[in-house]
Amino acid sequence: MPVIAVVGNKGGAGKTTLSVNLAAGLAKQASIAVLDADPQGASLQWRETANMQDPISVFPAKENLHVHAAELAREFDYVVVDCPPSVHAPQTISVLVVSDLALIPVQPSPVDLWATVHIERAIAEARETNPSLRSMLVINQLETRTILSRVVREALTEISLPVAKTALRRRAVYRNSALEGKSVFDMGARGAAAAEELEQLIQEVTA
Numbered sequence: 001m002p003v004i005a006v007v008g009n010k011g012g013a014g015k016t017t018l019s020v021n022l023a024a025g026l027a028k029q030a031s032i033a034v035l036d037a038d039p040q041g042a043s044l045q046w047r048e049t050a051n052m053q054d055p056i057s058v059f060p061a062k063e064n065l066h067v068h069a070a071e072l073a074r075e076f077d078y079v080v081v082d083c084p085p086s087v088h089a090p091q092t093i094s095v096l097v098v099s100d101l102a103l104i105p106v107q108p109s110p111v112d113l114w115a116t117v118h119i120e121r122a123i124a125e126a127r128e129t130n131p132s133l134r135s136m137l138v139i140n141q142l143e144t145r146t147i148l149s150r151v152v153r154e155a156l157t158e159i160s161l162p163v164a165k166t167a168l169r170r171r172a173v174y175r176n177s178a179l180e181g182k183s184v185f186d187m188g189a190r191g192a193a194a195a196e197e198l199e200q201l202i203q204e205v206t207a
Helices: 015-026 042-048 065-075 090-096 110-126 147-156 172-179 188-206
Strands: 003-006 032-036 057-060 078-082 101-106 134-139
Touching: 003 015, 003 065, 003 090, 015 032, 015 042, 015 078, 015 101, 015 172, 015 188, 032 042, 032 065, 042 057, 065 078, 065 090, 090 110, 101 110, 110 147, 134 147, 134 188, 172 188
Parallel strands: 003 078, 003 101, 032 057, 032 078, 101 134
Antiparallel strands: none
C-alpha cells in the first residue's frame, strides 16, 4: 500500500509535525505506520510520550530502509516515513526508491525556497528508478498577514513540483499537541482548525 515520504532539505521545516499529524488523520480511516528515518528520532520521541486514544505504530528505521518500508507497506494501509533533513541523506535516497508520494513541507522563507531547488533535483533523480513517484510541496507555517506568506505560492511556481492547494498555518496547537504527546486531532476545540486543514490535505494526498 502507499508509502509517503515526508522530505525536507533543512531542519525546522516541519517534517515530523506533518508526519505524525498526517498519520493521525489517516489513522481515522486506515491502518497506519510511521517509519522514523531521521537520526534525531523525533517521531519515536513523540510516540514514547503519546497520550492518544488510538496510539499510532512508530518504527525505528532499519539499515535497508527501502526494504523495511516495503515490508511495512504489506502490513499497513499507509506508511509515512519521516526522513532526515537532507535530500542527500542515504535514508532519503533509499526510501524514495519505494515511495508512492514525496511530501515536502516548505515554510515561507527565502532559505526554505532555496532549499527546495535541491529537492526538485532529488525527486528527478529518484524518478529514474521509480518513475511512478509523485511529489507535492506543502506550504507550512503560513502567516497570512506577512508579505512573504502572501507571495510564497507564486514563488513556488518557479519550481516544477506541484503545490498542494491546502496550506498549513502557523498555529500554537501544533507545538502544544506535540508537548502533550498528541496529534491536533486529539486536542478538541483547540485543534479543530488545524484538524480541518489536515483533513483537506489528506483528501489531496489520497485523491
